[in-house]
Amino acid sequence: MSGVNEVRIGLLGLGTVGAGVVKILQTRRQMLEERAGARLSLAAIADADLTRPREGLDLGALPMVGDAARVLEDATIQIVVELIGGLEPARTFILRALAAGKHVVTANKALLAHHGAELYDEARRRGVSLGFEAAVAGGIPLIRAVKEGLVANRILSLAGIVNGTCNYILSKMTDEGLDFSLVLKEAQAHGYAEADPTLDIEGMDSAHKLQILVALAFRTFVDLKHIHTEGITRVTAHDIEYARELGYRIKLLAIAKATDHAGAGGVGVEARVHPTMIPAGSPLAAVAGVFNAVFLTGDAVGDLMFYGRGAGQLPTASAVWSDMLEIARRIGHGIPSLALELPSVGREPLPLTPMEAIRCCYYLRVMMQDRPGALSRVAGILGENDISIANVIQKGRGTREAVPVVMLTHEARERDMRTALAKIDRMRDVSTPTTMIRVEGGPA
């Protein structure tokens, strides 16, 4: 491809995804260059560890450097791919690359969730691209779909299974009736969960992705620390089984909705991550194992779902390359980056609905002594707080042990539910804190 433009790429971080990016170039160079309309040169790969072997790669044949500055200060490098992860030094490196007029591609969801506004703004100011297709839902071309495919829509709501570790654990608990801790250990043994799984199982990783999706879909920035975030550690095999009896599945969902709001513009947004009961027949309920899926509703397009691998070496590298090839094509054709393509920080953010003000249906499992009048007292407390019961299952009656009373409520306000729960858990007949799981009518 002589006589064709060359696009020079610098890689920061040669971990799992970085190695995938290199592998795809090595095995598919001709196809990638054809599709980019440019020659693709991997000019430098910076990693602190220059010796650890990377499966399938010959390190000696790669342009390895120990210092990121060798990438950031190389004036011939046009695209910097940040695959270090974490907040620092990734943030500083990206800012330096943007300041030097380089395009940046990143898969760093934590960084975008914390500092996206700053980074989008800097890219816009410098007139360069900042690609992050790989940051949410791995290989699924979701960012592109929301940014471009749904550009004529107001997004009304989205609900996503965006953490493969949690979905694997919940799927396995559902299929085999096993407890959380047992399945977590098994997931760690299989490499589906990290040695320290906190970020995944406590829901933070899902919250990161939700923050990014909200910026794109609702064109507003919500502060990560204001996203109500609950993980899956307290979901029990019992609750999964009761959910099934009621026709539901339990998934960890990242949920955002456009809301009516009294303030200026009349529009707000709610954003939350928590275990959610959804109807067994809804498309998201069928998403099993490590797969991710995002369900979206637009005002014109109606319901959409995107499904695929949310993580993994080659799926994530596939998304990184989709951004790189788009940028390479632009470089090749002298096309400028468009400010419109990044979430805007210019306007007033939409008000975030406080968690206490959201409304949904609820699943409750109250553990109580089966004494005359106990259930009616629980129902009374719910009623006093404007919560009506849709469905009750009472298990194992007639024993002297505490027995589970499982309830589904009609739609209620979170604040009222919390007030009611505090009161229920103070009842003499109630032995342990009541389990509460939110129910979404489901996207179906």
Place this chain on the structure above:
Amino acid sequence: MSGVNEVRIGLLGLGTVGAGVVKILQTRRQMLEERAGARLSLAAIADADLTRPREGLDLGALPMVGDAARVLEDATIQIVVELIGGLEPARTFILRALAAGKHVVTANKALLAHHGAELYDEARRRGVSLGFEAAVAGGIPLIRAVKEGLVANRILSLAGIVNGTCNYILSKMTDEGLDFSLVLKEAQAHGYAEADPTLDIEGMDSAHKLQILVALAFRTFVDLKHIHTEGITRVTAHDIEYARELGYRIKLLAIAKATDHAGAGGVGVEARVHPTMIPAGSPLAAVAGVFNAVFLTGDAVGDLMFYGRGAGQLPTASAVWSDMLEIARRIGHGIPSLALELPSVGREPLPLTPMEAIRCCYYLRVMMQDRPGALSRVAGILGENDISIANVIQKGRGTREAVPVVMLTHEARERDMRTALAKIDRMRDVSTPTTMIRVEGGPA
């Protein structure tokens, strides 16, 4: 938005989708113009019928013209949206628009399936865009995903439910155990099937969409008339029920796969549309009613599925607008159209695997007299043709009527299956032609 570029749009055809395109502009003008970065003017709408009322539109307030030439010859119009449908005069109109240097957006799948190569080529030659996101799977941003999101992948296979009418009918037959003709009448009454449903129920509409998808995903042109196409008219409630007993669902799938091929390059493609049995647990099996979904496997990204509304006024108009806004942004920023974005006609097409050479598993329902040895003769014929049986269900034994013998085979070659079927149907004990439905292991 004064001082901003104006983009002038001409519309050919004010039917259901055309009216949707106008409605979205009327209700969301400010948002669309912000996202386009340009003022959007609907300069002229050509339709032969200037008087028929269009629900929700005030025709008197629209720039209606009776003659398409008024759009095609208006030098100020930059984007022509073709929503007439059918082959002619749509083809001629699009060629004239392209020749005049106008960008074109179309939802016309039949036209692209028949004359796509000519149209893509002309757009490339004239240096203008030809957008067709709306032509396949309605509102689902699938074209964009394949063209850009999966650009770093070789697509290995795709399987799509791309006709909402057929999926509605099969879903209803499955849920309610009803016969095809009854459900078709009901679908017509509800507006889910046309008065003349031939194009849908005979599979031609699905073949059109498959031809377009193959051009994008496999970068080759297959001749529409070489795509093996079977509709759903011969699927019976009985077959659906037997499929269910075996753990399968029956869907009309448009299937394409990369194949090994003896010729140059070693790669071929197979493309076919037919009722298909897929495992009940596979993601496509859960796609119900009028919804569409396309399941794709890429060499890097693995399995993906896109799900949404494949038709309807606003979903389709949403896709039309996604193309228009992309073109409008480019016009606003003086960005050229890229030849790389259209299926290429330059290279030698990949060889299409003849239908007789494909391999899959088969479902057979043989209607035969329950006489000693009859089943063993059928098994013998299959065996002689290299077909082995995986599973048999024999129904209603001991009557003098012909009874169904239902079989699932292991993977076999289509040619062998046809030979075997011809022989089985000549058996004295076999009363009516044997029903054969292809089985795909399913994308799961």
